[in-house]
Amino acid sequence: MLIIVILLGFLIGSFLNVCICRLPYNQSIIIPSSHCSICGAHLKLWDLIPVISYLLLRGSCRYCKATFSSRYLLVEIITAILFSVCFQTYGLTCLFMKAIVLTAFLLIITFIDYDHQLILDKVLLWFSGAGIVINFLTNNLDFEDMLLSSLLGGGLLFIIALVSRGGMGDGDIKFAATLGIWLTWKCLLLVLLLSFVCGGIGGLLLVLFNFKSHKDFIPFGPCMALSAFVTMLYGSEIIIWYLEMLY
Numbered sequence: 001m002l003i004i005v006i007l008l009g010f011l012i013g014s015f016l017n018v019c020i021c022r023l024p025y026n027q028s029i030i031i032p033s034s035h036c037s038i039c040g041a042h043l044k045l046w047d048l049i050p051v052i053s054y055l056l057l058r059g060s061c062r063y064c065k066a067t068f069s070s071r072y073l074l075v076e077i078i079t080a081i082l083f084s085v086c087f088q089t090y091g092l093t094c095l096f097m098k099a100i101v102l103t104a105f106l107l108i109i110t111f112i113d114y115d116h117q118l119i120l121d122k123v124l125l126w127f128s129g130a131g132i133v134i135n136f137l138t139n140n141l142d143f144e145d146m147l148l149s150s151l152l153g154g155g156l157l158f159i160i161a162l163v164s165r166g167g168m169g170d171g172d173i174k175f176a177a178t179l180g181i182w183l184t185w186k187c188l189l190l191v192l193l194l195s196f197v198c199g200g201i202g203g204l205l206l207v208l209f210n211f212k213s214h215k216d217f218i219p220f221g222p223c224m225a226l227s228a229f230v231t232m233l234y235g236s237e238i239i240i241w242y243l244e245m246l247y
Helices: 002-025 052-056 071-090 094-116 121-138 143-164 170-182 185-208 221-246
Strands: none
Touching (some): 002 071, 071 094, 094 121, 094 221, 143 170, 170 185, 170 221
16 A cells, blocks of 8 residues: 555656646646646656656656756655655545645645745645645534634734744745644644744755855745644644653
8 A cells, every 4th residue: 555655646746846837937737738848849648657757768858858857856756755654654544635635735835935935825725725625524623723723823923024024924924824724723833833943954954055045035934844744743742742841
């Protein structure tokens, strides 16, 4: 079953690449079909096999030999790895289905925010809708829980944005509010705490390894996404461990 989950991750990762590339430019993720951005040639089915096609073609277009970004391969592999982690944690359950949907949206938000410093409203709208539907279908969180957690997450970052005078973007605030639909308020507080820790460490590493300079804007969305993934899997254990440390 794990092999099937990994293959599913590769397939979903391929679709996520389309979303990451097209959504920031208001392009449809359906039309036109996949094509080379250099020569415009429409890619055939055998050009689109996740991971395998990229490796066989050595990361280039079959028709014009233009080089494709290794990002495509990276997203497919990361998606498969994260899906397999979710499966190992939850097994084939409703929580697994919720986890992989959450993970897919987190990946879209992460890469778009890193590339464009944008967290798109249309992505958050679909993210919110999916969370509401899944929670109602699985009876995981009721409406009051979702509302409380969403207001708490968005409200806290809104206050931080006011105090820091622009240190937090509108997209980050909306993202936190959306995560509140998916997570309990306790887990959401943990997400925010881990996000600031991740932001500090991640920002330092990006500067040290010359991915960013100390003057560059470092997006906060990827930090929240990573923290949300960790909290989804291990949030309860982390909270229990922290409370035991206090008492």
